[in-house]
Amino acid sequence: MSLKAEWIAVAWGRSMVRAWAMNDGEVIAQAQSDAGPACLTAEAFEEALLALIFGWLSDAPTDVVICGMEGAPQGWVDVRYGAVPCPALAEQLQALPCKDARLRVYLVPGMKQTQPADVMRGEETQMAGFLSQNQNWDGVICLPGLHTKWAHVSADEVVSFRSFMTGEMFKLLTQQSVLRHSVGEGWNAEAFQAGLDMTLSRPESLASELFSIRAGDLLLGTSTDVATARLSGLLLGAELAASRPYWLGQQIAVIGESSLAGVYAEALKTQGAWVEVVDGDAMTRAGLQAARAQVI
């Protein structure tokens, strides 16, 4: 038996594409591949998309609603952004031309901010999903990832947002820098908290504390668990110090993959913040559904 989708939800990330076959509001199948923005020419895009979802298509055209695709080249896609302050789904869906007649593909426009300059593609859809399920919600949404976003939401609009490269810095430092010799897969809650406290209270100390992780290994034989958790705490503390104007005294929704969102939520709770954690994939699908409702 092959499942036919009523419509298809797609999250096209920096290094991975994930697709869900939707029917009557439910996920009936899902698939993923590691096609990243590198493959985003018109031909390669359609090929990668079809490889993932062809089993769910019927002869009649099927709606495919995509968010993300930050690598989509200008010219092929007219890269459109809503400009804050605006609703999470401010701009019309963009139709993407496809050769295969079974595909009717739409892209959710991203969101931009002029001052300070900032962009997002994908997270606006997760926010739209969350706000579609939480009417009249005011507060701050945190979307952790390679480039974590913090957004201020009020009166059904995204008022402002900022991106933080914390996730990418952690990846580079643990995989490419001199610290790679001193970190590992493990965790130590106390070391995480100590790192967090250090940069939350003295954010400038990040610059000097990083190398101390290496020196602690060389001189004191600090364990990789402690080193990894401390590095994570130092980087997140620096982000929370910088994003304090966003989260202080606000209700906060952290939307994302559960383990990373959990780390953010725990860190925020130590600062007395009111936090709920919301599943990122569910919000992506809800946002894509809300976006599709604009065109059907």
Next chain:
Amino acid sequence: MSLKAEWIAVAWGRSMVRAWAMNDGEVIAQAQSDAGPACLTAEAFEEALLALIFGWLSDAPTDVVICGMEGAPQGWVDVRYGAVPCPALAEQLQALPCKDARLRVYLVPGMKQTQPADVMRGEETQMAGFLSQNQNWDGVICLPGLHTKWAHVSADEVVSFRSFMTGEMFKLLTQQSVLRHSVGEGWNAEAFQAGLDMTLSRPESLASELFSIRAGDLLLGTSTDVATARLSGLLLGAELAASRPYWLGQQIAVIGESSLAGVYAEALKTQGAWVEVVDGDAMTRAGLQAARAQVI
């Protein structure tokens, strides 16, 4: 004609080895190779060293004095450190066993600090060189590089020091992160200053300002010159904010390669600091000469 060295000075860095044939206090020849710490087994070490300096050796043993070698494995070399507070050359030179009878090799011990944990290997030699030429010098020495060191010197001792990963962060961010799409080889003095001022006054802003470099490129078409200089300014400002307890109100010597040392010196001067720039290679040789004087 082949030149014979009275002794040989060697700086063994993380990615490069440089050697100078010395005679009567003068450099009579120099050579370099890209042998890094990866090759530091006893056999590979001697091979890489000989390849560089064999032309300068006579039949009688020649002193070869080396600083750096932070990758030298424990066991083969008993990795020794002076513990601050101590003179720049606190520990005896370590003799390194060699098979070739023409070599009499010595390693300058590094320097360590227990609290906060920190280490250096190589920079202590440059400081020793500087202090050998500046009697009774009190102040702060800055040694820019992949892991920049700041050291407080008083009464002919290094009182304390800290390392900053600014150079490595700049390298990773410009070569490996999403910012690599937005930076280049050029420079813009105004953008450097603006970045510097931003993180010097608000060090926590580093976390959010980094991604704005990418967004500024995407939304406003910011030039690579501006992006590169701003990134450099943001990272150096964060370092200067963290190292302020070192340099504020002190006389400062910046020891290093001229262009990088110049950037540090210019940044410090904008903060009203009294700075002199000193050539790093010359200080390395002077320090190795002072170290050799301890054993001959």
